[in-house]
Amino acid sequence: MTKGSPSLSHVPQHVAIIMDGNGRWAREQGLSRLAGHQKGSEVARDIIRAAADAGVGYITLFAFSSENWRRDPDEVTGLMALLKHYLETEVETLHQEGVKLRIIGERHLLPNNILALIEDAEAKTRTNKKIELIMALSYGSRAEIVNAAREMAQKVRDRRLEPEDITEEALSAHLYTSDVPDPDLLIRTSGEQRISNYLLWQLAYTEFVFVNKYWPNFTPQDFLEAIEVYHGRERRYGTAA
Ligand code: IPE
Ligand code: IPE
Ligand code: MG
Numbered sequence: 187m188t189k190g191s192p193s194l195s196h197v198p199q200h201v202a203i204i205m206d207g208n209g210r211w212a213r214e215q216g217l218s219r220l221a222g223h224q225k226g227s228e229v230a231r232d233i234i235r236a237a238a239d240a241g242v243g244y245i246t247l248f249a250f251s252s253e254n255w256r257r258d259p260d261e262v263t264g265l266m267a268l269l270k271h272y273l274e275t276e277v278e279t280l281h282q283e284g285v286k287l288r289i290i291g292e293r294h295l296l297p298n299n300i301l302a303l304i305e306d307a308e309a310k311t312r313t314n315k316k317i318e319l320i321m322a323l324s325y326g327s328r329a330e331i332v333n334a335a336r337e338m339a340q341k342v343r344d345r346r347l348e349p350e351d352i353t354e355e356a357l358s359a360h361l362y363t364s365d366v367p368d369p370d371l372l373i374r375t376s377g378e379q380r381i382s383n384y385l386l387w388q389l390a391y392t393e394f395v396f397v398n399k400y401w402p403n404f405t406p407q408d409f410l411e412a413i414e415v416y417h418g419r420e421r422r423y424g425t426a427a
Pocket of ligand 1: 205206207208209210211249250251254265376
């Protein structure tokens with residue numbers, strides 16, 4: 187670990203990140219938005235490694251939201267091409283580094299060729315143990331909760347679930363993140379301070395750290411500093427101070 191990084195016992199088990207600011211970074215550099223996304227994907231690679239080295243167990247990255255489909259078609263096409271390239275070129279390295287990959291989101295909306303690459307990557311890395319990388323792609327938290335509600339309603343209709351069995355645990359178990367602990371720390375870059383339909387249920391007691399840097403400028407050192415800030419927080423879960 188680098189000097190000044192927190193001790194392993196205080197590392198959050200699950201870190202969720204909203205990787206925001208690629209477009210604004212690109213504009214400042216006089217580059218295309220897509221060049222910003224390209225640089226952003228390189229930063230993601232470094233941060234995944236830093237998280238694994240620090241002993242984080244789960245890292246969830248918001249890479250593309252349900253609402254992002256409404257962006258200019260050229261940007262959406264470019265992002266899908268970048269994602270395809272990322273999966274084609276990075277999965278082997280991730281696998282060798284012990285990363286287990288999983289995608290959460292509305293899979294049926296993703297192009298078939300990308301879906302196939304995702305399924306291959308998930309199968310290949312399924313038993314890896316170093317860190318779990320969860321990529322939120324075509325992800326919207328409200329859609330996820332609606333989907334869970336619909337699945338439970340279906341089970342009630344089929345007499346496989348009683349209405350009184352619809353508990354917090356049961357709802358959690360029907361989310362994409364059913365077997366993942368809730369995030370301990372949420373980091374959002376770019377200076378915006380909002381959730382943008384990310385993990386609404388799972389973030390109930392998560393600590394938020396907002397970083398005033400565009401994602402392409404975010405470094406492993408910034409990541410470790412966010413963990414330091416987290417370490418200084420007192421989590422109360424509703425109990426008295
Ligand atoms: C985050 O950067 C990446 C995606 C949403 C795909 P943005 O593209 O939102 O960048 P800004 O917020 O416009 O600067
Ligand atoms: C959230 O960022 C989604 C991702 C980082 C992938 P956005 O840039 O889409 O969110 P808003 O529009 O600022 O809320
Ligand atoms: Mg943005």
